[in-house]
Amino acid sequence: MTSTWSAPGRVNLIGEHVDYNDGLVLPFALPMTTTARVTLTSSGNVTVCSADVDQPVTFAVDVEPGDVTGWSAYVAGVVWALNDLISQTGEADDARPGGIRGLEVEIRSDVPVGAGLSSSAALECSVACALNDALELRLDRPTIASVARRAENDFVGVPTGAMDQLASMLCQEGYALLLDCRTMETRQVSFDPGHADLTLLVIDTHAGHELSGSEYGDRRKACEAAAARLGLGSLRDADPDQVASLDDPVLQRRARHVVTEIERVHEVVSVLDAGRVQDIGGFLTASHESLRDDFEVSVEELDVAVDAALAAGALGARMTGAGFGGCVIALCRNADVGEVEASVRAAYDQRDWVAPSIWPTTPAQGAAPAL
């Protein structure tokens, strides 16, 4: 039995560094996908190959955390999490004795890897969907997302929130996905820049900074400390007056970003619900300024791309993802796209930086069967 599924990467339109504060995020799926072709065998092993990697990797079907590292850990993590779910639900006892007995997995992808566009979730979700189909498990999409998230959190060991996998599983073409990270409730929000003669550009700066891992942990800790000082479970419940009462200036800035960013998500959703996509630009730019000045997770490469895009007439621009590198998004009138792109390229060229990759994107569908 062979099954082939594709799952997309994503861009977070707005709501950055608020997922771990019980906040709201608004990702949409990219047309770029990772495809997993899974064939069931009875070899007792899983063999994985990726068009992006030279050598295939083989591990046992009863793999445990720590057994596999490197890129194939994302696949091994899905096998492990799915095995665990199958054993818990007793599925293996009835229709499919033994659960997963052996697999061959082939991966190909056009999601840029390590650019903050969630190639990791695209990989996990494509494998999880293909396995769900091949094994006829009939898991619903949120359950598949949670299997994929467990793979990343508990097998690979990356402490991400729920956004990436839910976006890859639940997004719909022409919509962004409003996710409440407290209740895990989701809602589709119409997001169709093309309809308003607008283009959303993704600018991959190709910048990556060594510090990003430790800084991410530091920001999470600062948010927890700020919430604790206010006697709150999370900054989701903080109001601007409480934030202003924090006497530590760093904690105050960190908390102010979270509180204002959650408010901006509400505002962007209202504007999109009212069919005024052309009016979200100011919120995108305000988000960038807050991430740059209050949360301090931007870097020069991101700021230069945002400033150059705005100088050439973009309606709004912001870094997207965790920061310290990765991508910028810029919302432009169709007529201004060429100038915005040229302005960003010129700014990079002037500084002798590696040329950015720039492409227009549209909100695409979530995971789907593929050929």
Ligand code: ADP
């Ligand atoms: P992002 O999710 O932003 O792209 P991550 O660091 O979370 O960045 O995930 C990137 C990692 O996921 C890569 O280093 C690699 O281990 C794995 N990965 C993603 N896509 C592929 C692929 N097509 N082939 C092999 N490994 C991949």
Ligand code: MG
């Ligand atoms: Mg990732």
